[in-house]
Amino acid sequence: MTLFVASTTAPVNIATLKYWGKRDKTLNLPTNSSISVTLSQEDLRTLTSVCTGPEITEDKLWLNGSEESLKSERTQNCLADLRKLRMKLEDEDSNLPKMSKWNVVIVSENNFPTAAGLASSAAGFAALVMAIAKLYELPDSLSEISKIARKGSGSACRSLLGGYVAWEMGEKADGSDSKAVQIAPMEHWPNxxxxxxxxxxxxxxxxxxxxxxxxxxxxxxxxxxxxxxxxxxxxxxxxxxxxxxxxxxxxxxxxxxxxxxxxxxxxxxxxxxxxxxxxxxxxxxxxxxxxxxxxxxxxxxxxxxxxxxxxxxxxxxxxxxxxxxxxxxxxxxxxxxxxxxxxxxxxxxxxxxxxxxxxxxxxxxxxxxxxxxxxxIGPGPQSTDECLIDTKTGLPK
Ligand SMILES: Nc1ncnc2c1ncn2[C@@H]1O[C@H](COP(=O)(O)OP(=O)(O)OP(=O)(O)O)[C@@H](O)[C@H]1O
Ligand SMILES: C[C@@](O)(CCOP(=O)(O)OP(=O)(O)O)CC(=O)O
The missing domain is CATH 3.30.70.890 (GHMP kinase, C-terminal domain)
Known part of the structure; x- marks a missing residue:
């Protein structure tokens, strides 16, 4: 089986200036800008492995050991955006494997309680988007990638960056200026x-x-x-x-x-x-x-x-x-x-x-x-060799 695999960890972020209110529900565009601190992945992190290949028959997600639906509009929007960016690369270079046409398997684990108000959706969507961006070798900046994570869960865009992070609300109706930017890296104010x-x-x-x-x-x-x-x-x-x-x-x-x-x-x-x-x-x-x-x-x-x-x-x-x-x-x-x-x-x-x-x-x-x-305080998503997918079968280990 031909398989391409990538893994990443992503952090939780806790806002110090809160995002509350959307001006567009589908695109997760906020009614105000927000600020957060990214927390260390030594204590709270999502680990996500993804793989793709021509023989994978369906998009699938396993979260903390159980298979979950990938059907939600939010997840579908993230996958569609990532595939669009990959397709652009494939159009420019015909030697690249046609990953944009293949299904993906996503296997993810949170090392802390999911859906318990500990921002698991933020770390979860940041890890999902980042792992696929790595798999697809997308050259886009983290701020660009943050716009895709934002569509999964608003606060997830801030988990793409480490240290002190702002989510600039933007003004445009298509959300192209609503993205996360780093105010300062963790080394600026590390204590x-x-x-x-x-x-x-x-x-x-x-x-x-x-x-x-x-x-x-x-x-x-x-x-x-x-x-x-x-x-x-x-x-x-x-x-x-x-x-x-x-x-x-x-x-x-x-x-x-x-x-x-x-x-x-x-x-x-x-x-x-x-x-x-x-x-x-x-x-x-x-x-x-x-x-x-x-x-x-x-x-x-x-x-x-x-x-x-x-x-x-x-x-x-x-x-x-x-x-x-x-x-x-x-x-x-x-x-x-x-x-x-x-x-x-x-x-x-x-x-x-x-x-x-x-x-x-x-x-x-x-x-x-x-x-x-x-x-x-901690850094943004980290690439890792730890892998949750069996590279022979394309299934969770
Ligand atoms: N590792 C992950 N990979 C993909 N999706 C995830 C992951 N972890 C959580 N999610 C998604 O996020 C949902 C939980 O989000 P929810 O907003 O209910 O909880 P929370 O993020 O822990 O709490 P809060 O948003 O109040 O801080 C899960 O049901 C799942 O759909
Ligand atoms: C109170 C908050 O934590 C709200 C977070 O909301 P979400 O990002 O979970 O909401 P959706 O965009 O609908 O997924 C404040 C914050 O993190 O800024």
């Missing part, structure tokens, strides 16, 4: 870290796509957000990244999460993504910042109750004096810290925080959190 508090939730309140449509159609506050709030915030946040201005970056991040969730509440009927545990975590972050009289931590929440806490490495011990004290029971710490380091966080807490202040903390908050994921 950005993230602690994700995975909050237990039976199921997602409302899927992002329908949630956005409801907000666009019913919220008056949303109009204020996209016209008067986000355009300034986009410029200010980009500037804060370029100047490594942590207090400004952190404040804008928290305010933008709150603004996005306020438009959800202002939708009719209202959408609730955060629960009481999420709100407890927000209070805790403000408590910590007030305690130190300094911005130590910034929270942000996507379309679900999980908290992503951004902080700078140099402030880790100040932050963890609180959050290890409160969430020590929850799994996720041991792989990153030695016993001695963890004990030190507890003694920092005991020595620094007065009994009077201790009573203000909610000791029960950990009961609503299932695990912590400790990670940091």
């Amino acid at each position: 950005m870290k993230a602690a994700i508090l995975v909050v237990s939730a039976s199921k997602k309140d409302t899927p992002s796509t329908s949630g956005m449509q409801l907000t666009v159609g019913t919220s008056d506050l949303f109009q204020h957000r996209i016209k008067d709030v986000v355009p300034h915030r986009f410029v200010e946040m980009k500037q804060a990244v370029l100047e490594k201005d942590w207090p400004t970056f952190a404040e804008l991040t928290m305010k933008d999460s709150n603004s996005f969730h306020a438009t959800c509440l202002d939708s009719f009927p209202p959408i609730f993504y955060m629960n009481d545990v999420s709100k407890g975590i927000i209070k805790l972050c403000h408590f910590i910042n007030a305690f130190y009289n300094e911005t130590i931590v910034a929270y942000t929440f996507d379309a679900g109750p999980n908290a992503v806490l951004y902080y700078l490495e140099e402030n880790e011990s100040k932050l963890f004096a609180f959050i290890y004290e409160l969430f020590a029971e929850v799994p996720g710490w041991d792989s990153k810290f030695s016993k001695d380091e963890l004990t030190q966080f507890l003694s920092d807490f005991d020595s620094k925080i007065s009994n009077q202040l201790k009573v203000e903390l909610d000791k029960e908050l950990y009961k609503g959190v299932t695990k912590v994921i400790l990670t940091h």
